[in-house]
Amino acid sequence: MDLLAPMRTFVRVVETGSFTAVAREASTSQPTISRQIAALEAHLGARLLTRSTRALTPTQDGRAFYEHARRALEAVGEAENAVGRRRGRPSGTLKLSIPVVFGRLHVVPRLGRFLARYPELSIELAMGDGFADLVEQGIDLAIRVGVVQDQGLVARRIGTVRRLAVAAPSYLRRRGAPDSPAALASHDCIAYTRLATGNRWHFQGRDGPIAVDITGRFATDSSEGVREAVRVGLGVALIPAFAISDEVRRGRVRVLLRDYEPTPLPLSLVYPSRRLVPLKVRAMADFLAREFAPDGPGKAPPTESGG
Template sequence: MDRLLTLEVFRRVVECNGFSAAARDLGVSNAAVSKAVKDLEARLGVQLIVRTTRSLNLTDAGAAYYQQACAVLDALAEADEQVRAEATSPRGRLKVSAPMSMGLTTLSDALPDFCRQYPDILLDLHMSDEVLDLVNGGFDLAIRGGLLQDSSLKARKLLDLDRIVCAAPSYLEARGHPASPQDLSAHDALVFAGSDAPETWPLFSADGMQAVSVKPRLRINNSIALKAAAMQGLGLALLPNVYVREEIASGALVDAVPGWRGEAQALYAVYPEQREVSRKVRVFLDFLVEHFRTLQA
């Protein structure tokens, strides 16, 4: 007999206080119930039930095993119920890690739509520029840019990030427009302190690549704060296009070196492999892919 079915038989014998009553409850023969318990005791090498003509009592080992068997069967029943519930409507807590700037801009604008679409999912967003341990931190998913170092995680590409050298019109009017990337070295630079080499800007065009050394006027480890400083006319900033699309379109910021872009970087959704089976993770992945697709349109 299947081990889980054997556990269920044992449980019913205890709770029905008899082999015959358990057999009637399960819809099987008395002999089948008796054999299941006998086989279980033989496999464990210990007596679980003391049976007389008038009573049924658990041994100490039987009482302990009964509690453990109930815990296993109840956990399995709960897991089955959760899967059945998710089949109709994904639900539960979804813990997500995202970079601070991304969380404050493109994600914060989009997430209310996700919450309205899936009201039974509790979205728990943690915004941090630190690379967190997803498994030990209990995260279902993280949004990360750059090269992926952890091969134990699965990844789904969301976006190719371009970087644009931006400046406010007032700054360019006062300091002049750079004619080439090398001219940037004579300008005030607003640099991202979280970069491996914040004072070197590799720029690319159809003609090749130039690595430009810039003179920092301000160092900040947050792209949104850099954008704010650039809009105040403090200097030039190399910023991801998704953070400055609206400002470039409105003219609040200007592409200071047209035709040249910073090193491209991909943005990914990463998640532990075991989370892939969760429907709440799958629907959130699909939502992210569609959201970032519209940003590239």
Template sequence: MKENFSAIPVFVAVVERGNFSLAAETLGMTKSAVSKRISVLEDNLGVRLFNRTTRSIALTEAGERFSDYARNAVVIANEGFAALNNLQGIPKGTLKINAPMTFTRLHIVPYIKEFLDSYPDVKIVLSMDDRVVSLVDGGYDVGIRIGELEDSSLVAKKLTDCKSVLCASPAYLDQHGTPSKPDDLSHHNCINYSLFQAGAEWTFYKDNKKLKVEPKGNFIVNNSDAISEVLLNGLGICQMPTFIVAEHLKSKKLITFMDEYALPKHAIYAVYPERKHLPEKVRVFIEFISHKLGHGVGYWDDPD
């Protein structure tokens, strides 16, 4: 009976990840250990839970029926552990975080040591990725998201505003001129961030009117650090969040223009799977990083 209970999280991981290899990665086990636990569980229950081929697995009818109960058992158990941790008031355990590359490098990684020094019983596993990935599929406790959030079952807590500006280097503007209105952008080399969630168009607001422009240029990339670098080198112009370019704006290495045209307002959020009891390790991380970022207005936008 004890073996059956201990195999339930393994069974649920295989169901959610779709194969033994990914389940083993999530659980920190070997593939053979996962396969053995499932086989023992099937033997003890006297039913086959998965149909296996060399390339795939699929739940049997018995497995489908059992999976609902098993998932509920894991959820309830995790909520119980989280509730006990909250009562103890000691954040501990592995905290898996998924966050965008450049923002994390600039504004989260510098504070990791301070956080871990404050909470020595917490271990952080940080995945930096500009693509929006599933927190549930990846087994993440918390994610950092920038911009408009998709409708989902995730809980979102706003950390701070995300202001953007249209900018270029002085050398580029001296050579090609400074655009004064959105239509002028058609004559300029506009650098494009390929993972921009708002789509291919750039949107501007003025006098209660929305103006859209589809930027054209010779460089498209999926990384903001690369855009920042080519901007500084005078390749073209781009919409950039100030959390990346604030220092370059202060040093005049980059210059804003068309400031009378407002850009869409965005925010930076911490998101996490909906739970009745938020794990203490997640709660203290969100509070910590929110405080560091500026509680509503990013510290990088501070004029001082």
């Protein structure tokens, strides 16, 4: 029997919660949907949906099958897109995860162009800075700032993020400004806990690299949290230039240690490793790599060529 049509139908039924709605969507009759689901259940030997007239709920089997079916349908779509008249025309839904601040400032504004170029592709956007659970959440592609250490993921470096050591005027009035990285040891430093480097800050001085073990009484796993903490004068922090330059321009925070450049962070594309990378992932990865290339199409590229 044909499995694809019932599988497609089932996926939509789970997502809409209604046979009738799916029938309308597919320009067919409700009994057709009903029959497809029934045939699917008979074929699998399992009840997939709990019918209660007013509400359709997937059973435990139904939820499991839904996940597998989505995956299988995507694989079939990839096969169709691999050759012939649909070659190179990515379709389906791309689940993209981007850092909160960087994403808002630099990625989201560019997505319109991407969507226009690939009309058969949709984007489901997840914003977050964490490395964990990309696979678990079914993320197809992620942008991450910092060293990628996850096993099971492939990283492709697309640029470098400059950082600045910054503090608010109120903090500097109270505690003075450090005149060297070493002086940070006696300052309140705000740690961003997502970076592997943790409580050690690295700088490039004129005479080579400098590492400082910092201390402080405030740490957070949110990049926006770091910025807010700096703004209200909680301490000194290293913040990507793109995320803080506005505040600097307005005089709300000051740049410190101008002779010492904090070690730049890599900007990477991260995706689950597969033998056949889905077309849609490749399309988005290439798009982003080109957008953020040093001489790419972006007017004000936030990154600099890798170093």
